[in-house]
Structure formats: C-alpha cells, structure tokens
Amino acid sequence: xxxxxxxxxxxxxxxxxxxxxxxxxxxxxxxxxxxxxxxxxxxxxxxxxxxxxxxxxxxxxxxxxxxxxxxxxxxxxxxxxxxxxxxxxxxxxxxxxxxxxxxxxxxxxxxxxxxxxxxxxxxx
Numbered sequence: 001x002x003x004x005x006x007x008x009x010x011x012x013x014x015x016x017x018x019x020x021x022x023x024x025x026x027x028x029x030x031x032x033x034x035x036x037x038x039x040x041x042x043x044x045x046x047x048x049x050x051x052x053x054x055x056x057x058x059x060x061x062x063x064x065x066x067x068x069x070x071x072x073x074x075x076x077x078x079x080x081x082x083x084x085x086x087x088x089x090x091x092x093x094x095x096x097x098x099x100x101x102x103x104x105x106x107x108x109x110x111x112x113x114x115x116x117x118x119x120x121x122x123x124x
Contacts, residue, residue, distance in 0.1 A: 008118030021095030049104025
C-alpha cells in the first residue's frame with residue numbers, strides 16, 4: 001500500500017490549503033485514514049481521522065472548526081481542508097492508514113501505512 005500526500009506549500013496566516021492523500025490499493029476503502037503532523041523538534045501529533053465509511057471524523061482540539069477531513073473512496077483519496085491557518089500549524093503533514101479498525105484513533109502507533117509527508121509553512 002502506497003500513500004502519497006500533495007498540496008502543501010507556503011501560505012500566510014489566515015489563508016487556506018487543501019492536502020490530498022492518494023492511495024494505491026483498492027482495499028483503501030476499508031481503511032481508517034488519519035492525518036498527523038510533525039513540527040521541527042516536536043513529536044508527531046494527531047490532526048484528524050476518518051472511518052472507512054466517511055463518518056465519525058475526529059479532530060484535535062487545536063484544529064477543530066478550522067480543518068475538515070473527507071474521503072472519496074471511488075477516487076482512492078482523503079483530503080484535509082485547512083482554513084484560517086496559523087503559524088503554529090507549520091509542520092510536515094502525513095497521512096496514514098489503519099487497515100484493522102473501524103473507528104479512527106489519535107495514536108500514530110495504531111496506523112500501519114504512512115506517506116512521505118508534505119510541508120506546510122504558515123508565515124505570520
């Protein structure tokens with residue numbers, strides 16, 4: 001299973017970005033998918049997750065109300081719409097897949113497959 005993130009970039013505070021995660025396997029439609037991020041010198045942290053059906057998304061408190069996770073199983077893709085970006089959102093963003101669960105987890109240890117990451121930089 002390969003995951004490829006895209007859509008990162010350099011934006012100003014208050015701007016929006018849309019990250020996409022594209023999967024190689026058609027079994028993707030049965031996987032829980034999550035987004036995590038890691039800033040320099042910090043641990044990888046949970047951002048959002050979505051179940052295989054697209055329901056019950058979960059968000060970190062720091063992004064709730066600003067970020068939206070969605071998926072299109074027919075296109076083998078999960079998106080993360082990020083609005084009202086802040087400098088503290090600067091990080092490398094990773095998508096990850098969990099083939100074993102129904103509901104998403106906020107622990108990176110529960111995810112088996114990972115993408116290479118895409119850089120998001122928000123200037124003040």
